[in-house]
Every structure is written in structure tokens, then in C-alpha cells.
Amino acid sequence: MHRLYENEDITVFWDSEKCRHAKECVHGSPSAFDPMRRPWIDLGRADTAEVWKAIAKCPSGALTCVYNHEIKIRFEEDGSCSAAYHGENKVGECDFRDTPDGWVIYHTEVLPEFGGRGIAKRLVFKIAEEAEKRKINVIPTCSYAVKVLKQPENRDGSD
Numbered sequence: 001m002h003r004l005y006e007n008e009d010i011t012v013f014w015d016s017e018k019c020r021h022a023k024e025c026v027h028g029s030p031s032a033f034d035p036m037r038r039p040w041i042d043l044g045r046a047d048t049a050e051v052w053k054a055i056a057k058c059p060s061g062a063l064t065c066v067y068n069h070e071i072k073i074r075f076e077e078d079g080s081c082s083a084a085y086h087g088e089n090k091v092g093e094c095d096f097r098d099t100p101d102g103w104v105i106y107h108t109e110v111l112p113e114f115g116g117r118g119i120a121k122r123l124v125f126k127i128a129e130e131a132e133k134r135k136i137n138v139i140p141t142c143s144y145a146v147k148v149l150k151q152p153e154n155r156d157g158s159d
């Protein structure tokens, strides 16, 4: 399961398949991370610095985060895409095709001058989250989406 959680400053990515339930996040910021609550992550309950530090301790890579850099991500169903905006300007896009097998993510692109800010990952996660909420299969085919959604990540090999 892929989920995004946002406040004004940061976006938190949650990949449930990578979680080892070590609870470093819960110990680091019990207000923001509460496994008994739904949704279990609430960025409005703790300050960003505390959340960031708690995420940095996640041993599996299940939780990651980036600064938003004033970029908003929107899911645009009519265009079969997620899109990134800086003000009114579109600065990135991730496209999918609705097929009988699921949503095929085939293209992810961010303007070069906006690179290195985690925008592409936010775009891919946005589509994955929308699909999963509707119980639609996600099939990444563009190399970046494959990397984000399929690659195992374990920061230290333990936990």
C-alpha cells in the first residue's frame, strides 16, 4: 500500500510492504504516528522537525519524506495523470493508461529546473494511492515508476 501525507512543509511517503513494524517512528513522534488510529499518520499533531527526525530513524525505508518546495500535486482523472504545480505553472506530470488489467504508469517527467526535489516520487505515489483506494491494480512500466514502486529498500539491511 502506498500513501502520501502532506502538510504545508513536507510530504511523507508510506509504503506498507517495506514496514518491519520496528516502531521507531512511533517512538520518535507518538502524536504523528499512532498505529491504533486511522489514518495512522497525522502530520497536524506534531511539528515538522519532530516528524522529520522520526522518519530518519525508520530502518526499512517504509517511511520517507521530502520538502514540498511550494509544489502542489494534484490527481487529474480527466487527464489520466497526476500533475505538479508551482503556482499556476505545471512543472511535472505522471501519466497512466486505464486498461482492463489496471492503471499502467508509462511516463513520468519533471522540468529539469525543478529536479532533485522529490516531485517525481510524489507524482508516482499520488497515482498509486488513488488506484489502491479504488482497488485498481497499478502496473508501472516507465523506469522511474518501476524504481519507486517495486524496488525493495532497506537502509541498513536489518530490522
Ligand code: SF4
Residues within 6 Å of the ligand: 018, 019, 020, 021, 022, 023, 024, 025, 026, 057, 058, 059, 060, 061, 062, 063
Ligand atoms: S519506523 Fe519504519 S519500519 Fe518501523 S514501524 Fe515505523 S514505518 Fe515501520
